[in-house]
Amino acid sequence: MNEILKKIDEAKHIVVIAHINPDADSLGSASAFYTHLLRLHKKVSFYCATENIDRKYLCIPWCDKIRSSFPSSADLAFSFDCASLSRLGVEPSCTLINVDHHSSNTMFGEIALVDARCISTTKVLYDFFQQNSILLNSKMATGLYAGLLDDSDGFLNERVDGTTFAFAKELIECGAEYKLCNKFILKHRTLASLRLKAIMFANMILLKNAKVALFYVSYKDIVSSGARDEDCEAALEESLYLPSVEVAVLLKQNSDLSIKGSLRSHYAVNVLKIALEFGGGGHAQRAGFQVSNEVCLDLIKEKILNLLEKEL
Numbered sequence: 001m002n003e004i005l006k007k008i009d010e011a012k013h014i015v016v017i018a019h020i021n022p023d024a025d026s027l028g029s030a031s032a033f034y035t036h037l038l039r040l041h042k043k044v045s046f047y048c049a050t051e052n053i054d055r056k057y058l059c060i061p062w063c064d065k066i067r068s069s070f071p072s073s074a075d076l077a078f079s080f081d082c083a084s085l086s087r088l089g090v091e092p093s094c095t096l097i098n099v100d101h102h103s104s105n106t107m108f109g110e111i112a113l114v115d116a117r118c119i120s121t122t123k124v125l126y127d128f129f130q131q132n133s134i135l136l137n138s139k140m141a142t143g144l145y146a147g148l149l150d151d152s153d154g155f156l157n158e159r160v161d162g163t164t165f166a167f168a169k170e171l172i173e174c175g176a177e178y179k180l181c182n183k184f185i186l187k188h189r190t191l192a193s194l195r196l197k198a199i200m201f202a203n204m205i206l207l208k209n210a211k212v213a214l215f216y217v218s219y220k221d222i223v224s225s226g227a228r229d230e231d232c233e234a235a236l237e238e239s240l241y242l243p244s245v246e247v248a249v250l251l252k253q254n255s256d257l258s259i260k261g262s263l264r265s266h267y268a269v270n271v272l273k274i275a276l277e278f279g280g281g282g283h284a285q286r287a288g289f290q291v292s293n294e295v296c297l298d299l300i301k302e303k304i305l306n307l308l309e310k311e312l
């Protein structure tokens with residue numbers, strides 16, 4: 001018998017964990033597994049350290065059951081889409097199984113079911129279900145589809161190929177509520193996010209033959225619009241759809257007047273190098289850093305533009 005199935009069989013109370021500030025991949029895979037465990041008549045809890053989950057994820061089954069306190073009686077936990085233990089927002093004292101698709105996964109937990117070739121954690125979980133002849137119902141298919149949709153950026157990113165659509169087709173045939181997910185996860189907007197987007201694009205500066213889009217968001221802009229960090233980043237990413245733009249840079253003022261830098265790029269430009277120069281981190285096309293409030297904004301801008309000179 002598969003080691004994971006054995007652990008499930010022996011467990012009395014199982015927790016599925018979505019990472020802090022969850023996305024649809026983490027919530028969707030945890031949700032699909034939660035459904036599977038319910039079908040086995042297991043006692044199961046759905047945990048996420050972040051309270052107030054984004055409303056656009058309410059199309060994912062069981063998101064209304066999420067709790068932000070970790071159940072003390074749990075004897076088995078599964079984390080989904082967490083590359084490192086710190087992403088859990090909790091250190092479970094029970095047996096932990098790590099299900100993920102990040103190439104940077106630290107392989108924490110008693111068992112690590114990690115496949116970096118997969119486009120989403122929901123694909124890792126789908127393969128697990130297939131290998132163990134576990135049939136999908138429509139709730140499970142909806143959770144798995146939600147993760148695929150989010151991690152493929154709505155079937156738009158570089159990792160998407162024919163197998164991605166074939167996977168989506170499978171899930172739709174199993175009853176995935178794909179229309180609902182498409183509408184909620186891709187199209188849902190808050191008024192605050194639209195107000196912030198208006199401010200950001202009104203103040204956007206195009207530099208280096210319009211290859212660089214530079215945004216500055218003050219703390220006042222954040223307060224007046226009521227927007228959140230992820231709203232800033234969504235608008236930042238949208239600027240990459242302008243025909244000439246290759247790199248998008250956001251300098252956002254925090255409440256303590258320190259600066260958070262976010263960098264996005266198309267595949268030709270490595271922005272991680274720039275983030276690293278500021279002591280930050282991330283991926284080649286998606287990176288970030290923090291700078292204390294003692295550094296002048298113009299100096300940060302100048303340094304970024306100089307570093308970009310070599311990359312463009």
Ligand SMILES: [Mn+2]
Pocket residue numbers: 025026081101119120121151
């Ligand atoms: Mn993911």
